[in-house]
Amino acid sequence: MAAIIDVQHVHKAFGGLKVINDCSIQVEQGSITGLIGPNGAGKSTLFNIIAGALPLDSGHILLDGEEITNQPANQLFHKGLLRTFQIAHEFSQMTALENLMMVPPAQAGESLFNAWFKPSRVMLEESEVRRRALEVIDFIGLHPVRNELAGNLSGGQKKLLELGRTMMTDARVVLLDEIAAGVNRTLLGDLVSNIERLNREMGYTFLVIEHDMDMIARLCDPVIVLAQGSVMVEGSIEEIQNDPRVIEAYFGAAS
Numbered sequence: 346m347a348a349i350i351d352v353q354h355v356h357k358a359f360g361g362l363k364v365i366n367d368c369s370i371q372v373e374q375g376s377i378t379g380l381i382g383p384n385g386a387g388k389s390t391l392f393n394i395i396a397g398a399l400p401l402d403s404g405h406i407l408l409d410g411e412e413i414t415n416q417p418a419n420q421l422f423h424k425g426l427l428r429t430f431q432i433a434h435e436f437s438q439m440t441a442l443e444n445l446m447m448v449p450p451a452q453a454g455e456s457l458f459n460a461w462f463k464p465s466r467v468m469l470e471e472s473e474v475r476r477r478a479l480e481v482i483d484f485i486g487l488h489p490v491r492n493e494l495a496g497n498l499s500g501g502q503k504k505l506l507e508l509g510r511t512m513m514t515d516a517r518v519v520l521l522d523e524i525a526a527g528v529n530r531t532l533l534g535d536l537v538s539n540i541e542r543l544n545r546e547m548g549y550t551f552l553v554i555e556h557d558m559d560m561i562a563r564l565c566d567p568v569i570v571l572a573q574g575s576v577m578v579e580g581s582i583e584e585i586q587n588d589p590r591v592i593e594a595y596f597g598a599a600s
Protein backbone atom coordinates (compact mmCIF):
# COMPACT_ATOMS: atom_id res chain seq x y z
CA MET A 346 0.00 0.00 0.00
CA ALA A 347 1.09 3.58 -0.64
CA ALA A 348 1.98 6.10 2.03
CA ILE A 349 -0.71 8.76 2.35
CA ILE A 350 1.49 10.73 4.75
CA ASP A 351 5.20 10.71 4.10
CA VAL A 352 7.38 12.57 6.59
CA GLN A 353 10.91 12.88 5.24
CA HIS A 354 13.95 13.87 7.30
CA VAL A 355 12.18 16.48 9.42
CA HIS A 356 14.12 18.63 11.86
CA LYS A 357 12.69 21.08 14.37
CA ALA A 358 14.35 22.95 17.22
CA PHE A 359 12.97 25.38 19.77
CA GLY A 360 15.85 27.76 20.39
CA GLY A 361 18.78 25.45 21.12
CA LEU A 362 16.56 22.46 21.94
CA LYS A 363 16.44 19.95 19.09
CA VAL A 364 13.05 18.32 19.43
CA ILE A 365 12.66 16.54 16.08
CA ASN A 366 15.85 15.01 14.68
CA ASP A 367 15.91 13.69 11.14
CA CYS A 368 12.54 12.07 11.64
CA SER A 369 11.01 10.04 8.79
CA ILE A 370 7.70 8.20 9.09
CA GLN A 371 5.22 6.81 6.60
CA VAL A 372 1.52 6.39 7.29
CA GLU A 373 0.03 3.82 4.95
CA GLN A 374 -3.26 4.63 3.27
CA GLY A 375 -6.11 2.88 5.08
CA SER A 376 -4.09 2.20 8.25
CA ILE A 377 -4.65 3.20 11.85
CA THR A 378 -1.08 4.04 12.77
CA GLY A 379 -0.13 4.66 16.39
CA LEU A 380 2.51 7.16 17.47
CA ILE A 381 3.81 6.57 20.97
CA GLY A 382 6.89 7.45 22.97
CA PRO A 383 7.99 8.66 26.38
CA ASN A 384 7.10 12.15 27.61
CA GLY A 385 8.96 14.81 25.67
CA ALA A 386 9.76 12.48 22.74
CA GLY A 387 8.36 15.04 20.28
CA LYS A 388 5.03 13.41 19.38
CA SER A 389 2.88 16.54 19.70
CA THR A 390 5.49 18.65 17.93
CA LEU A 391 5.54 16.22 14.99
CA PHE A 392 1.73 16.19 14.93
CA ASN A 393 1.61 19.97 14.87
CA ILE A 394 4.10 20.05 12.02
CA ILE A 395 2.09 17.54 9.96
CA ALA A 396 -1.17 19.37 10.73
CA GLY A 397 0.22 22.70 9.54
CA ALA A 398 0.16 24.27 13.01
CA LEU A 399 3.95 24.58 13.38
CA PRO A 400 6.64 25.27 10.74
CA LEU A 401 9.50 22.79 10.40
CA ASP A 402 13.16 23.80 10.12
CA SER A 403 14.02 21.36 7.34
CA GLY A 404 12.63 18.26 5.68
CA HIS A 405 9.46 17.51 3.74
CA ILE A 406 5.91 16.36 4.35
CA LEU A 407 3.93 14.77 1.51
CA LEU A 408 0.20 14.04 1.43
CA ASP A 409 -0.60 11.37 -1.11
CA GLY A 410 2.59 12.25 -2.99
CA GLU A 411 1.91 16.00 -2.97
CA GLU A 412 4.29 18.32 -1.11
CA ILE A 413 2.41 19.98 1.78
CA THR A 414 5.40 21.16 3.82
CA ASN A 415 4.49 24.18 5.95
CA GLN A 416 1.04 24.55 4.41
CA PRO A 417 -1.43 26.13 6.84
CA ALA A 418 -4.06 23.99 8.55
CA ASN A 419 -6.98 25.50 6.62
CA GLN A 420 -5.42 24.51 3.29
CA LEU A 421 -4.78 21.00 4.58
CA PHE A 422 -8.38 20.84 5.80
CA HIS A 423 -9.56 21.34 2.21
CA LYS A 424 -7.24 18.54 1.11
CA GLY A 425 -8.82 16.17 3.61
CA LEU A 426 -6.09 16.20 6.28
CA LEU A 427 -7.48 17.25 9.62
CA ARG A 428 -7.13 16.82 13.31
CA THR A 429 -9.72 16.72 16.02
CA PHE A 430 -10.06 19.85 18.09
CA GLN A 431 -11.56 20.36 21.48
CA ILE A 432 -14.99 21.97 21.26
CA ALA A 433 -14.11 25.67 21.43
CA HIS A 434 -15.70 27.85 24.09
CA GLU A 435 -18.07 29.60 21.67
CA PHE A 436 -19.36 26.27 20.37
CA SER A 437 -20.19 25.01 23.85
CA GLN A 438 -23.29 27.24 23.77
CA MET A 439 -24.59 25.49 20.64
CA THR A 440 -26.29 22.14 20.56
CA ALA A 441 -24.46 18.98 19.54
CA LEU A 442 -26.32 18.97 16.22
CA GLU A 443 -25.53 22.64 15.55
CA ASN A 444 -21.85 21.92 16.24
CA LEU A 445 -21.87 19.43 13.40
CA MET A 446 -23.81 21.75 11.11
CA MET A 447 -21.17 24.47 11.57
CA VAL A 448 -18.40 22.36 10.07
CA PRO A 449 -18.70 22.36 6.25
CA PRO A 450 -16.28 25.03 5.04
CA ALA A 451 -18.01 25.58 1.71
CA GLN A 452 -21.42 26.14 3.27
CA ALA A 453 -23.28 28.57 0.99
CA GLY A 454 -25.16 30.13 3.92
CA GLU A 455 -21.92 31.70 5.15
CA SER A 456 -21.52 33.76 2.02
CA LEU A 457 -23.41 37.03 1.79
CA PHE A 458 -23.40 36.76 -1.98
CA ASN A 459 -25.11 33.41 -1.88
CA ALA A 460 -27.53 34.45 0.82
CA TRP A 461 -28.60 37.49 -1.22
CA PHE A 462 -28.66 36.10 -4.72
CA LYS A 463 -29.25 32.41 -4.28
CA PRO A 464 -31.61 31.91 -1.34
CA SER A 465 -32.99 28.68 -2.71
CA ARG A 466 -29.48 27.21 -2.89
CA VAL A 467 -28.86 28.24 0.72
CA MET A 468 -32.04 26.56 1.88
CA LEU A 469 -31.24 23.45 -0.08
CA GLU A 470 -27.72 23.27 1.29
CA GLU A 471 -28.85 23.90 4.86
CA SER A 472 -31.30 21.05 4.69
CA GLU A 473 -28.58 18.88 3.11
CA VAL A 474 -26.15 19.81 5.90
CA ARG A 475 -28.80 19.08 8.50
CA ARG A 476 -29.53 15.70 6.94
CA ARG A 477 -25.85 14.82 6.98
CA ALA A 478 -25.46 16.09 10.56
CA LEU A 479 -28.35 13.84 11.64
CA GLU A 480 -26.71 10.85 9.93
CA VAL A 481 -23.40 11.62 11.64
CA ILE A 482 -24.97 12.08 15.08
CA ASP A 483 -26.71 8.76 14.66
CA PHE A 484 -23.47 7.08 13.60
CA ILE A 485 -21.58 8.37 16.66
CA GLY A 486 -24.43 7.37 18.99
CA LEU A 487 -25.26 10.89 20.17
CA HIS A 488 -28.77 11.09 18.71
CA PRO A 489 -30.38 11.09 22.17
CA VAL A 490 -28.38 14.20 23.16
CA ARG A 491 -28.48 15.99 19.79
CA ASN A 492 -30.33 19.00 21.24
CA GLU A 493 -28.15 19.30 24.37
CA LEU A 494 -25.70 22.19 24.53
CA ALA A 495 -22.25 20.88 23.69
CA GLY A 496 -20.94 22.45 26.89
CA ASN A 497 -23.24 20.15 28.91
CA LEU A 498 -22.00 16.91 27.32
CA SER A 499 -19.71 14.58 29.26
CA GLY A 500 -16.00 14.43 28.39
CA GLY A 501 -16.51 11.25 26.40
CA GLN A 502 -19.51 12.60 24.52
CA LYS A 503 -17.47 15.68 23.58
CA LYS A 504 -14.76 13.40 22.13
CA LEU A 505 -17.38 11.58 20.09
CA LEU A 506 -18.66 14.93 18.86
CA GLU A 507 -15.11 15.98 17.90
CA LEU A 508 -14.79 12.78 15.90
CA GLY A 509 -18.20 13.43 14.36
CA ARG A 510 -17.05 16.85 13.18
CA THR A 511 -14.39 15.20 11.02
CA MET A 512 -17.21 13.24 9.34
CA MET A 513 -18.93 16.42 8.17
CA THR A 514 -16.10 16.97 5.72
CA ASP A 515 -14.56 14.67 3.18
CA ALA A 516 -11.70 13.70 5.44
CA ARG A 517 -9.07 11.28 4.19
CA VAL A 518 -6.57 11.44 7.03
CA VAL A 519 -7.46 12.27 10.60
CA LEU A 520 -4.90 13.01 13.30
CA LEU A 521 -6.12 12.04 16.77
CA ASP A 522 -4.21 13.59 19.66
CA GLU A 523 -4.87 11.78 22.96
CA ILE A 524 -8.58 11.50 22.54
CA ALA A 525 -8.90 8.81 25.21
CA ALA A 526 -7.79 11.18 27.97
CA GLY A 527 -10.55 11.64 30.54
CA VAL A 528 -13.05 9.41 28.74
CA ASN A 529 -14.85 6.71 30.74
CA ARG A 530 -14.44 3.06 29.67
CA THR A 531 -17.92 2.69 28.15
CA LEU A 532 -17.63 5.72 25.94
CA LEU A 533 -14.04 4.76 25.13
CA GLY A 534 -15.40 1.52 23.69
CA ASP A 535 -17.82 3.57 21.53
CA LEU A 536 -14.99 5.84 20.44
CA VAL A 537 -12.79 2.91 19.45
CA SER A 538 -15.52 1.17 17.49
CA ASN A 539 -16.43 4.40 15.69
CA ILE A 540 -12.81 4.90 14.69
CA GLU A 541 -12.69 1.30 13.43
CA ARG A 542 -15.90 1.77 11.45
CA LEU A 543 -14.70 5.03 9.91
CA ASN A 544 -11.53 3.24 8.90
CA ARG A 545 -13.23 0.14 7.54
CA GLU A 546 -16.40 1.55 6.03
CA MET A 547 -15.35 5.03 4.98
CA GLY A 548 -11.68 4.50 4.21
CA TYR A 549 -10.32 7.00 6.75
CA THR A 550 -6.65 6.75 7.58
CA PHE A 551 -5.78 7.62 11.19
CA LEU A 552 -2.59 8.71 12.89
CA VAL A 553 -3.10 8.36 16.61
CA ILE A 554 -1.04 9.78 19.50
CA GLU A 555 -2.12 8.04 22.64
CA HIS A 556 -0.84 7.33 26.13
CA ASP A 557 -3.58 4.75 26.72
CA MET A 558 -1.83 1.52 25.71
CA ASP A 559 -5.07 -0.51 25.72
CA MET A 560 -6.43 1.79 23.08
CA ILE A 561 -3.21 1.59 21.04
CA ALA A 562 -3.22 -2.21 21.32
CA ARG A 563 -6.83 -2.47 20.23
CA LEU A 564 -6.70 0.02 17.38
CA CYS A 565 -3.27 0.50 15.91
CA ASP A 566 -1.17 -1.42 13.45
CA PRO A 567 1.57 -0.47 12.95
CA VAL A 568 2.81 1.41 15.98
CA ILE A 569 5.71 3.85 15.66
CA VAL A 570 7.81 4.60 18.74
CA LEU A 571 9.38 8.03 18.83
CA ALA A 572 12.27 8.76 21.17
CA GLN A 573 14.28 11.98 21.28
CA GLY A 574 12.66 13.19 18.12
CA SER A 575 13.28 10.27 15.80
CA VAL A 576 11.89 6.83 15.15
CA MET A 577 13.21 4.21 17.54
CA VAL A 578 11.16 1.21 16.40
CA GLU A 579 8.17 0.51 14.20
CA GLY A 580 6.09 -2.67 14.18
CA SER A 581 3.04 -4.45 15.50
CA ILE A 582 2.04 -3.84 19.11
CA GLU A 583 3.49 -7.26 20.07
CA GLU A 584 6.81 -6.42 18.47
CA ILE A 585 6.90 -3.05 20.19
CA GLN A 586 6.00 -4.38 23.62
CA ASN A 587 8.75 -6.99 23.49
CA ASP A 588 11.45 -4.72 22.12
CA PRO A 589 14.15 -4.12 24.73
CA ARG A 590 14.86 -0.60 23.39
CA VAL A 591 11.23 0.38 23.99
CA ILE A 592 11.23 -1.12 27.48
CA GLU A 593 14.42 0.79 28.24
CA ALA A 594 13.03 4.07 26.83
CA TYR A 595 9.85 3.80 28.90
CA PHE A 596 11.11 2.22 32.08
CA GLY A 597 14.91 2.51 31.92
CA ALA A 598 15.07 5.73 33.88
CA ALA A 599 13.03 4.21 36.70
CA SER A 600 15.17 1.09 37.14
Ligand SMILES: Nc1ncnc2c1ncn2[C@@H]1O[C@H](COP(=O)(O)OP(=O)(O)OP(=O)(O)O)[C@@H](O)[C@H]1O
Nearest residue numbers: 359360362364382383384385386387388389390391
Ligand atom coordinates in the same frame (compact mmCIF):
# COMPACT_ATOMS: atom_id res chain seq x y z
N1 LIG B 1 6.68 25.75 21.77
C1 LIG B 1 7.70 25.18 22.41
N2 LIG B 1 8.75 25.90 22.83
C2 LIG B 1 9.79 25.33 23.46
N3 LIG B 1 9.90 24.00 23.72
C3 LIG B 1 8.88 23.23 23.33
C4 LIG B 1 7.73 23.76 22.67
N4 LIG B 1 6.89 22.74 22.40
C5 LIG B 1 7.47 21.62 22.89
N5 LIG B 1 8.66 21.92 23.44
C6 LIG B 1 9.60 20.95 24.03
O1 LIG B 1 9.83 19.97 23.04
C7 LIG B 1 9.96 18.67 23.65
C8 LIG B 1 8.98 17.72 23.01
O2 LIG B 1 7.66 18.11 23.35
P1 LIG B 1 6.36 17.39 22.78
O3 LIG B 1 5.19 18.02 23.43
O4 LIG B 1 6.40 17.38 21.30
O5 LIG B 1 6.58 15.90 23.30
P2 LIG B 1 5.53 14.73 23.47
O6 LIG B 1 6.21 13.51 23.00
O7 LIG B 1 4.24 15.09 22.82
O8 LIG B 1 5.37 14.69 25.03
P3 LIG B 1 4.11 14.30 25.96
O9 LIG B 1 3.88 12.84 25.78
O10 LIG B 1 4.60 14.62 27.32
O11 LIG B 1 2.95 15.15 25.52
C9 LIG B 1 9.76 18.89 25.14
O12 LIG B 1 11.02 18.98 25.73
C10 LIG B 1 9.02 20.20 25.21
O13 LIG B 1 9.29 20.86 26.42
